[in-house]
Amino acid sequence: MSGPRTDQDVERALAAWMDRAAPTRAPDRLLEGTFAATMRTRQRRSFPWTASVRIGPAERIATISAAWVLLMVLGALVAAALSVALLGGALPFQTVPSATPTLAPSPATSPAVPAAVVAPEAEIPALGPIAMVANGQELWVLAAGRLDVIDTAANEIATSVPIGATADLYNGLAADASGVWATDATTAILTRVDPGTRKVAATIPAGLSPKGVLVTAEGVWVADVHGGTVLPIDPATNRVGKAITVGPLGPSGPNWLASGPESIWVGIPNNSTIARINPRTHAVEATIHAPDASTPCGGFAVERDAVWITGCSATASIVRVDPTSNTVVATVDLGGYGYNPTLINGAPWVSVDTGDAASGRLVRIDTATNSIDRVLVPGPSFGGGGDLVVAAGSVWVVDGYNNTVLRLPLAAFGP
Amino acid sequence: MSTADVLEAMRGDHDAFALLITVATSRLYALACLILRDSDRAEDATQEAFVRAWREIPRLRDADRFDAWLRRLVVNACYDESRRVTRRAEVSLLSIGDRPVTDTSAAMAESDRLERAFRQLPLEQRAVLVLQHYEALSHTEIAAALGIPVGTVKARVRYGVAAMRAALDADDRSSAMPAGKRSA
DSSP: OOSOOOHHHHHHHHHHHHHHHSOSSOOHHHHHHHHHHHHTSOOOOOOTTSOOTTOOHHHHHHHHHHHHHHHHHHHHHHHHHHHHHHTTOOOSOOOOOOSSOOSSOOOBOOOOOOEEEEOOSEEEEOSSOOEEEEETTEEEEEETTEEEEEETTTTEEEEEEEOOOOOOTTOOEEEETTEEEEEETTTTEEEEEETTTTEEEEEEEOSSSEEEEEEETTEEEEEETTTTEEEEEETTTTEEOOOEEOSOSSSSOOOOEEEOSSOEEEEEGGGTEEEEEOTTTOOEEEEEEOOTTOOOOSOEEEOSSOEEEEOTTTOSEEEEEETTTTEEEEEEEOSSEEOOOEEETTEEEEEEEOSSTTOOEEEEEETTTTEEEEEEEESSOOOOOSOEEEETTEEEEEETTTTEEEEEEGGGGOO | OOHHHHHHHHTTOHHHHHHHHHHHHHHHHHHHHHHHOBHHHHHHHHHHHHHHHHHHGGGOSOGGGHHHHHHHHHHHHHHHHHHSOOOSSOOOBOSSTTSOOOOOHHHHHHHHHHHHHHHTSOHHHHHHHHHHHTSOOOHHHHHHHHTSOHHHHHHHHHHHHHHHHHHHHHHHHHHHSOGGGSOO
């Protein structure tokens, strides 16, 4: 400064600084999270004794009168009930079960299961891990702008493959011998990496906002979260086929994908449904409504007689769908947020995030009782919420809170 | 924003509500970022305000005041967020926003000095300064937006600017000292 600084100088500098420092746009997940949260949250409706919108004087008098009448009636009822109860008689009225059937079971709270601590066989530092998949003996970990390849023999990151400026925290990852596929919802690109050369083989524009990705014998599938569609991609040509509409355009649409039995499954939080697609005809064969107490925004674990989908960070539950009847048959309270369930020794396991870096746990669902029957806590500090993968005779779990991938003994997970 | 959309949202139309907040999101997220100086917490605060807005909108008295009402919810959510214990293991700090960086090193240094001085202010003073200089609201409008007297707004602006000036002056003096005499 050439002279003494005045308040006006400070205010001018502040205004200019704020203009530079303010972000120009909000992250997409903010709107998506808001939509998911508001769709499961009821509005507070106005009742006669609360102020109405733009209420006039005459209506106000009527409203106040109605409120008084209602209060007097309620008071009389309470007094009558108390007097009968004090005299030892039965209440003059009894609760009558609602005649309206429940469409889906309420979340079942599992009995408290003691947690067993499991010591990791290895802890591999991994900065900002988002997703993880196995490809043969290798593990591929998606992080912002790169894919880390973990050598399971050496328990270390063997190499990192730069894949561009991916930034979204919720991108998808899938792999098979033909390629490792990673979505980037922000740039609307599907990146294909050659697992042999470990170089980017193709960047494929895919819809408005690609999120979940899946590889099956029929091809590659991408969930376009803002497009309301699932996109089939031919891995021979990298061309995107005709989009399969499964929900409305807009935020918080199709998220994650899974396959089996003879179906592609996708969760669509903005209309609270799970769509089932025939992978050969591309027809939507069923649209299953999720119960009110859950949001179908998480990943899947698919068995022949059960399809499991979690509520991601929107609802702390996992839902069981019967693939024979295409109905929701159970909802299990996870006690925290679960994202990607995985079948280990025939049972679904979920890494549960309870909101901090030291309180995560791995839980198993007993498919006979639809309740949690086993709880593992890996190591002294575990955040939870990341992917679980079985590879090279071990279970591998992502801990995003602590920037690690943990290798755990498979024996701890079964039978 | 259209009044018709607000009225539809007040009647429980989620699509209308979604439209309203889609339009407002970037501006209100920026507002929360400036007040809290933490992108993760700003995200949480903005979302919390939106969820509260959805729950409470049937009781909004005047549809034409939707924008001001929503802004007030965001500022209040920022206050609530600042009182919460940090949930994440990693907190990302905002330094220069997400705009293309064209600043010279001198301008960057000035931005850093302003950032440091601003972060020392109490949240209430930050909020009124952001509403005045980023949202370009008058003192009367800020008072209405926050539900506080105009005199309180003026006092918070005055104390906030004075504290900023004192911090920047102290920074000047520190920069002018010989390197060996600067505090760590």
